[in-house]
Amino acid sequence: MALKRLLFVFAALVLAAIAAWLFFVVVTTNGITDLHFVQIGLLFVCCIWLSWGFNTALVGIFSRDRLPHPERRPAVATSRTAVLMPVYNEDVRAVFARVAAMYEELRRSPDFERFDFYILSDSTKAENVAEERRVHDMLVADLAAAGRLYYRNREQNVGRKAGNIADFVTNHGGAYDYMLILDADSLMRADTIVEMVGRMDEDPELALLQSQPLIIGRRTPFGRALQFSAALFSPIFSRGIAALQGHEGPFWGHNAIIRVRAFAASCGLPTLSGKPPFGGHILSHDYVEAALLARAAYKVRVDPDLEGSFEEAPSNIIEYAKRDRRWCQGNLQHARLLPAPGLKSWSRISLIAGIMAYLASPIWLMFLIVSLLDPVLAPEPNYFPANSLFPVFPQAETNKALLLLFGIFVLLLLPKTLIAFGSAFTERRKSFGGTGLVLAGAFVELILTSILAPIMMMFQSKAVYEILVGADAGWPSTDRDDDHMPVSVAFRASWWMVLSGAAVLYASYAYAPDLVLWTLPIALPLVAAPLMISLTGNPVLGDGLRRLGLFTTPFEAHPESVIRASSHWRSRLATLDAAARPRKAAMERTEGLPDPA
Amino acid sequence: MTTLANDLSVRDDMNCGAIIGRADLSDDVVIDALKERLASNERSEDAESLIGAAMAGDREAISFMRTIKVPAPNVRLAMPTQPLHREAQRRGFGLSSLRFSWARR
Numbered sequence: 001m002a003l004k005r006l007l008f009v010f011a012a013l014v015l016a017a018i019a020a021w022l023f024f025v026v027v028t029t030n031g032i033t034d035l036h037f038v039q040i041g042l043l044f045v046c047c048i049w050l051s052w053g054f055n056t057a058l059v060g061i062f063s064r065d066r067l068p069h070p071e072r073r074p075a076v077a078t079s080r081t082a083v084l085m086p087v088y089n090e091d092v093r094a095v096f097a098r099v100a101a102m103y104e105e106l107r108r109s110p111d112f113e114r115f116d117f118y119i120l121s122d123s124t125k126a127e128n129v130a131e132e133r134r135v136h137d138m139l140v141a142d143l144a145a146a147g148r149l150y151y152r153n154r155e156q157n158v159g160r161k162a163g164n165i166a167d168f169v170t171n172h173g174g175a176y177d178y179m180l181i182l183d184a185d186s187l188m189r190a191d192t193i194v195e196m197v198g199r200m201d202e203d204p205e206l207a208l209l210q211s212q213p214l215i216i217g218r219r220t221p222f223g224r225a226l227q228f229s230a231a232l233f234s235p236i237f238s239r240g241i242a243a244l245q246g247h248e249g250p251f252w253g254h255n256a257i258i259r260v261r262a263f264a265a266s267c268g269l270p271t272l273s274g275k276p277p278f279g280g281h282i283l284s285h286d287y288v289e290a291a292l293l294a295r296a297a298y299k300v301r302v303d304p305d306l307e308g309s310f311e312e313a314p315s316n317i318i319e320y321a322k323r324d325r326r327w328c329q330g331n332l333q334h335a336r337l338l339p340a341p342g343l344k345s346w347s348r349i350s351l352i353a354g355i356m357a358y359l360a361s362p363i364w365l366m367f368l369i370v371s372l373l374d375p376v377l378a379p380e381p382n383y384f385p386a387n388s389l390f391p392v393f394p395q396a397e398t399n400k401a402l403l404l405l406f407g408i409f410v411l412l413l414l415p416k417t418l419i420a421f422g423s424a425f426t427e428r429r430k431s432f433g434g435t436g437l438v439l440a441g442a443f444v445e446l447i448l449t450s451i452l453a454p455i456m457m458m459f460q461s462k463a464v465y466e467i468l469v470g471a472d473a474g475w476p477s478t479d480r481d482d483d484h485m486p487v488s489v490a491f492r493a494s495w496w497m498v499l500s501g502a503a504v505l506y507a508s509y510a511y512a513p514d515l516v517l518w519t520l521p522i523a524l525p526l527v528a529a530p531l532m533i534s535l536t537g538n539p540v541l542g543d544g545l546r547r548l549g550l551f552t553t554p555f556e557a558h559p560e561s562v563i564r565a566s567s568h569w570r571s572r573l574a575t576l577d578a579a580a581r582p583r584k585a586a587m588e589r590t591e592g593l594p595d596p597a
Numbered sequence: 598m599t600t601l602a603n604d605l606s607v608r609d610d611m612n613c614g615a616i617i618g619r620a621d622l623s624d625d626v627v628i629d630a631l632k633e634r635l636a637s638n639e640r641s642e643d644a645e646s647l648i649g650a651a652m653a654g655d656r657e658a659i660s661f662m663r664t665i666k667v668p669a670p671n672v673r674l675a676m677p678t679q680p681l682h683r684e685a686q687r688r689g690f691g692l693s694s695l696r697f698s699w700a701r702r
Contacts, residue, residue, distance in 0.1 A: 113618070116669075118669065136666075137637070137666060140664060140665075140666050141634070141638075141664040144660060144663035144664055145663070146617040146619075146630075146662065146663045146664060146665045146666070146667060147614075147618050147619040147622075147667055150668075150669040152669070166676055169674055169676055170673055170674055170675070170676050171669075171671060171673060172669050172670055172671060172672060172673075173672070173673075173674040174672030174673055174674045175669075175670040175671075175672040260674070261674065264674040264675065264676045265676075265677070266679065267676070267679065268676040268677045268678040268679050269678070269679065269681075270678045270679065270680070270681055270682075272681075288681075292679055337681050339682075339683060340680075340682065340683075341680065341682075341683050
């Protein structure tokens with residue numbers, strides 16, 4: 001494992017160094033300025049990050065899944081598991097529909113008696129809390145789930161989600177061997193849940209087992225592209241992560257099962273000194289908890305072969321950026337934890353990788369700005385250097401420039417291309433609608449992500465800037481509805497990108513006309529950002545793509561029973577609610593009447 | 598376990614909570630939960646007699662018992678706060694009698 005990791009890091013550094021050297025040769029053909037060193041440094045850092053992703057994908061492509069060992073499981077399993085659904089001002093009916101779907105499916109399993117369900121509410125809005133209590137009451141009655149389905153609301157949501165889980169562990173955790181942590185939008189197949197418990201039973205040293213959640217239920221073009229990309233590429237990338245991280249694997253905060261006592265003993269999180277964004281409660285607690293479990297000599301693992309693990313995702317770029325802002329703050333906060341005593345080296349590297357996931361955007365942005373400034377500030381070429389009677393013309397390094405461009409494209413595109421072709425011509429294609437639809441989906445996804453890349457870069461750079469100047473993201477709940485995204489709303493969120501894009505176009509036209517064509521792929525999406533955000537967040541357009549079969553995923557083409565049950569329960573809860581309301585209203589009216597006496 | 602979907606059997610040594618697989622609950626808690634459910638369903642039956650019927654194996658009473666809301670099992674665990682910062686250490690060099698040192702976090 002150590003050699004594999006060393007090779008991995010070495011390869012990333014070598015690839016980045018080659019890119020930096022090629023760039024150095026190209027830009028310094030006609031002399032070196034201070035700006036060139038800045039440019040080369042920024043490109044080197046960016047390329048390390050690119051190579052990191054490229055290598056992870058390659059490892060994933062060439063690795064095999066770890067095989068489970070059912071023979072090591074106890075003949076009579078007695079472990080008890082709590083299925084935890086933390087909620088925070090969410091769509092109540094949608095949350096309880098998912099719980100009901102999983103509960104109902106698990107009830108058909110012979111292992112059902114070993115599971116309890118908890119809805120751990122941190123909701124702060126009175127109407128949400130009242131609705132949650134009412135729907136819980138209704139569901140316990142409808143599912144006959146007395147003593148199996150619990151609900152509690154914390155009045156003070158200290159420590160946010162990590163505090164919510166800690167509250168469960170300290171009050172109820174002792175009654176369970178494992179806890180399956182979900183998110184409010186999580187959905188898992190019953191046999192996957194049972195299999196995860198089995199894998200925990202196999203290995204007493206395994207403290208955390210992460211599944212690969214795939215995205216479901218999106219309608220907008222943006223949401224469906226995310227969904228398609230996650231279904232096609234994520235399992236392979238996760239296999240790469242699993243192969244590299246081994247027993248110091250990742251925790252993504254949900255759709256993972258945890259050994260409760262190991263967690264209680266190792267994962268009590270301190271409050272960091274100082275104010276947010278860098279002080280206060282640890283926001284991205286999951287990475288830290290994984291690192292703490294590894295520090296306590298437990299195994300933390302991701303098993304990408306575990307299917308039937310789902311989540312939803314933001315359906316438009318603005319909601320995605322809102323979530324990213326929160327995650328960005330949490331990951332940058334990890335910078336303070338890098339020197340924490342006793343952490344495994346790979347845990348520290350994972351924390352750095354998490355930080356780089358957000359720092360990469362402002363670094364790319366700075367690289368682009370410096371690259372635009374370079375020709376503007378460059379001195380006029382000197383055709384008659386000292387001691388030369390004849391003019392010396394600037395040398396072109398076109399071949400090296402093209403080689404560098406080609407190399408960056410390879411790092412960016414090769415993994416996805418290999419996975420797309422690997423899926424298009426194997427059995428996997430059938431679940432995605434066939435060879436043509438896999439390739440078309442991958443191609444359109446590539447175009448879409450390329451167009452949206454400058455917009456995402458700007459959102460992430462803004463997030464990093466805000467955090468560095470001390471602005472706290474707070475804890476906004478994520479809106480997962482596929483509502484229409486009007487251009488006016490998109491414009492309010494992205495007007496500054498329009499100005500930035502226009503400024504880049506004007507500046508390059510005025511000061512470096514040769515660069516105008518090169519700036520178009522970045523400047524045009526920025527100028528058109530409101531339109532792009534609105535169009536990609538349009539559910540009607542998404543429905544059109546679905547009719548064409550574009551971005552078909554296995555779970556959309558042939559939804560699994562738990563997905564179907566979840567949407568069935570959503571309607572059923574509405575019906576139950578409608579039936580319960582007149583009775584409740586009548587009771588309230590009676591209670592409100594003056595005493596006839 | 599009477600909480601199993603198709604198991605309506607009742608054991609002789611059961612308490613009220615055991616009917617719903619929660620033998621750890623006191624009878625008072627179960628009776629209160631049952632009263633609450635009876636009230637919300639606008640049923641006027643006596644909670645004790647309904648429990649008695651459930652204990653005697655009455656299917657309808659057992660099914661109704663399974664609709665009550667009871668508190669979650671309360672088995673506490675300690676969760677000690679983990680150190681994530683290095684303690685301030687003195688690092689130095691030189692002879693023990695003449696030492697140059699500085700605080701390092």
